[in-house]
Amino acid sequence: MTIDIKAPAFPESIADGTVATWHKKPGEAVSRDELIVDIETDKVVLEIVAPADGVISEIIKAEGETVLSNELIGLFAAGEAGTVAAVVEQPVTAAQPQPITSDLKLSPAARKMIEENKVEPAAVVGTGKGGLVTKEDVMAHLASAPVVAPVSKAVVAAPVVVLDAGEKIEKRVPMTRLRKRIAERLLDATQNTAMLTTFNEVNMEPVMTLRSQYKDLFEKTHNGVRLGFMGFFVKAACEALKRYPAVNASIDGDDVVYHGYQDVGVAVSSDKGLVVPVLRDVDNMGLATVENTIRDFGLRARDGKLSLDDMQGGTFTITNGGVFGSLMSTPIINPPQTAILGMHKIQDRPMAVNGEVKILPMMYLALSYDHRLIDGKEAVQFLVTIKDLLEDPARILLEI
Numbered sequence: 001m002t003i004d005i006k007a008p009a010f011p012e013s014i015a016d017g018t019v020a021t022w023h024k025k026p027g028e029a030v031s032r033d034e035l036i037v038d039i040e041t042d043k044v045v046l047e048i049v050a051p052a053d054g055v056i057s058e059i060i061k062a063e064g065e066t067v068l069s070n071e072l073i074g075l076f077a078a079g080e081a082g083t084v085a086a087v088v089e090q091p092v093t094a095a096q097p098q099p100i101t102s103d104l105k106l107s108p109a110a111r112k113m114i115e116e117n118k119v120e121p122a123a124v125v126g127t128g129k130g131g132l133v134t135k136e137d138v139m140a141h142l143a144s145a146p147v148v149a150p151v152s153k154a155v156v157a158a159p160v161v162v163l164d165a166g167e168k169i170e171k172r173v174p175m176t177r178l179r180k181r182i183a184e185r186l187l188d189a190t191q192n193t194a195m196l197t198t199f200n201e202v203n204m205e206p207v208m209t210l211r212s213q214y215k216d217l218f219e220k221t222h223n224g225v226r227l228g229f230m231g232f233f234v235k236a237a238c239e240a241l242k243r244y245p246a247v248n249a250s251i252d253g254d255d256v257v258y259h260g261y262q263d264v265g266v267a268v269s270s271d272k273g274l275v276v277p278v279l280r281d282v283d284n285m286g287l288a289t290v291e292n293t294i295r296d297f298g299l300r301a302r303d304g305k306l307s308l309d310d311m312q313g314g315t316f317t318i319t320n321g322g323v324f325g326s327l328m329s330t331p332i333i334n335p336p337q338t339a340i341l342g343m344h345k346i347q348d349r350p351m352a353v354n355g356e357v358k359i360l361p362m363m364y365l366a367l368s369y370d371h372r373l374i375d376g377k378e379a380v381q382f383l384v385t386i387k388d389l390l391e392d393p394a395r396i397l398l399e400i
Contacts, residue, residue: 018039204363277311
């Protein structure tokens, strides 16, 4: 039976996509629900899995070709037997890996790497949510495995590449759709907004003390959810947004749209670029829910599992360059939002406190805002409010 392989149905905000990778060749055996092709859009990479056991009989849209919503990209022959790679005589006998069973939780990237490297699936320890085996887990397993040098019958010298003196090696690759879209949005933000950045610094000692005191009890009470720093920033930003609604607003043509809710986007780094999934109605979320959702976003971004709905909308964004060691930066607004908060590295610095010098864990904060809507006074007061809430975390709970 022949089944059409079609591109996913794209939302109205996405016009088309690009065939990124065919993971299986025509005639190669495919199991039901096995990843066969990735479709890259402006925002996410969408995965298409096999509808049944069988083979891909024809690829209609090759890698790099543009596809429309629900467009036919290939044909699948259900129930047909695929080709099996020929067995090559090896001088060293090794145990063959057991087939991947359905009870193992594997990300698509991990599954592909396990198959390519002929790794025993059960030997890989999963560190993801619910025991999910990720690509990083497989890489760590391969790195820790002993290396067995194969015995070869003949040694063939590797070809020697001779370069002229001064010649430099270059590699040109096309920019991915996601990276192009990121570039377009960043350029649009810098050209079409009156962007300005204000800075402040916050003493992180109160939050660090509170976290140290309650992190074990917090994790036990909330079923393994870890207490991090981002939750405090999200809740502090939510309270500040309620006090300064212009920072939570957006510009639509000649109109200002004020939002009566706080949907906070959290910038997450992935292999394919920066993505911004959105926490919905943060005002109604507890600290544990915020932390758990952010962790889930991070894991799904790493495995390419974020959906388009996860990244739609948002009234304000927080980005944390501190996890990469950034001491200070000027974040770029995520249109049509009018402001973005930048977190940075926590670093011990000598500070004057009541006439005495103390060493305190300090973090620089940066608020980039659209000066067309937000005045400097509002921006500064908004950032000072976040500083005050973080330096006295009880105020977040008491909303004072």
